[in-house]
Amino acid sequence: MAKLVSMVPLLKAAERRSQENPGNGSSIGAFNVNFYAQAEGILEGLRRAGAPGIIQASRGANKFQGGASKIQDMVLRAMSSLKMDNYPVCLHLDHGTPETCVDCINSGFSSVMVDMSEEPLERNIAVTAEIVKIAHKKGVSVEGEYGGLGGVEEDVEQQAVYSNPLLVPYFFAETGADALAVTYGTSHGPNKFGPEVNLDHVLRIEVVEKSYRGLVAYGLNEKCFLVGHGSSTIPKDIVAEINANGGKLKDARGVPLEKIIAGRNAGIRKFNIDTDLRLGITAEFRKYLYKDNPDIVKKCEPLRLAKDVFDGKIAAKDKDGKPVDPGKLTDPRSYLDPIDREILRKDYRGTEMEELMTRVKNRVAAHVEMLVTQVFNCAGLADAVKA
Ligand SMILES: [Zn+2]
Known part of the structure; x- marks a missing residue:
């Protein structure tokens, strides 16, 4: 039977590699899943690169498949089918409510995100801390979010705001969370930025830099990790391929690869990728x-x-x-x-x-392999996690 791990050892391996290679950081990819071939594709891409990875299911995905335990079972079977039973894979709930977090903790997920980012900070902290207590008893890791992301993803739809880096160590200290999604200008969905937007103004990498420096200053950087949501690149050739076969997608614009790499070098240790896989599929x-x-x-x-x-x-x-x-x-x-x-x-x-x-599996695998190797710089880290 396949075994899942929390996201902590994965992100810690990326943090250690980052420390060993100043100016060339490392991060872990978190890829959303909805059906079996997609799960196999993600796993296959990770394995080809020797990279550890996070498979995540949104509340919508759990609902689509009829419950968290069905998703968990599907991912475990995909791992077994590919003979990856002991490969470092984390199964994470993306954008959970407190209720869905508890459900996923009880359904065998190894990690959850509790998204209280729309609540006032003190309530956000109180609820996140409550989920951390329940999750950590079972060895399940917890991601919180503070700030808010723009764009559309699942049940999240709001304007971009920026996280205050000074509050990042405070959030970790008060909640005990393992990871925190920070807002530095990325957004959810396939239409991230209009053609008129100057990405150098919108994407504020310094928010990440300052947040990470705060973690280092408090000695928290090997147990508290920063997460970047809405990090799909929206490759133009995939959009063209969809439109060549009957699609009518408008010119979509994602986060340029060099901006993801800048975020990685500034201290993001987990990047969420959903839209790119959807487009490829x-x-x-x-x-x-x-x-x-x-x-x-x-x-x-x-x-x-x-x-x-x-x-x-x-x-x-x-x-x-x-x-x-x-x-x-x-x-x-x-x-x-x-x-x-x-x-x-x-x-x-x-x-x-x-x-x-x-074909779907191979398409997903190729994209995952490219990202973890060329962009996230976590190829070969699977062994470091196991060690
Ligand atoms: Zn998100």
Whole structure:
């Protein structure tokens, strides 16, 4: 049976590598998951790079798959299938409420994020500290958030504000949390910045630098870690691929790779990547269903249902059930929604979906491998975590 670890040993290994290589920091990737082939893709990408990693499920993902324990079971089976039972992998709840945190702690997650960032700081601290008490008893790590992120992600939709670096050590000291999402100008979703935005003004790397320096000053940097949300790069070629196969995405703009690297060097130890994987998966679905194998829908009922969503024959909805233009779909849950969840949680091998899901897995694996190797600089760290 596969075993999950908390995020602490992973982030600590990245912190140690950062200390050993001044000016060339290291961080860990946290990748969102919704279905089985995506889980295998993330794991495969990590393994190819010898990188430890975090698989995270949002509240929406848990709901989509019918509960936290179903996601946990799916990830453990993917680990076993790839013979990664003892590989350093953390399963983390992204943007939890106090209730969903407790549910995930009891369902075998090894880490949770309690997002009280919209509450006043004192209440944020009190609730986060409460979750830390419950989680740490079970060896589960906790991420908090202070500040707020712009953009749209899951149930989070707000304007960007910036974290106050002076309060970062205070937040850790008062809550006992292991990690803290800081806001330095990144935002959620596929439309992060309009074309008119000057990223040098919006992305304030100095917020990270000052926060990290505070942790070092208090000697907290090997047990308290900074997290960057909304860090997808939105590769233009993937957007073009989606649009070449019937998509109608507008020019999307993510965080440039050099800005992620700057954040990493300034002290971010965990980067959250969701949108990039969604776009890659959507590109594979569209290419397969419209160009490479349009006839598959005659023999594969689940893929017929997915294509009916892209074609507008089944109404496309977002995660809140609101109608979406099918040309603008990027969230796989929208076009996977009519499909039986049990099929999506199972190994795809030997089914009519095998060819497409293998492509999805490989696409996710390639992107994860590229990021952890070239951007996060955590390739080869898996052994350091185990040690
Ligand atoms: Zn987030």
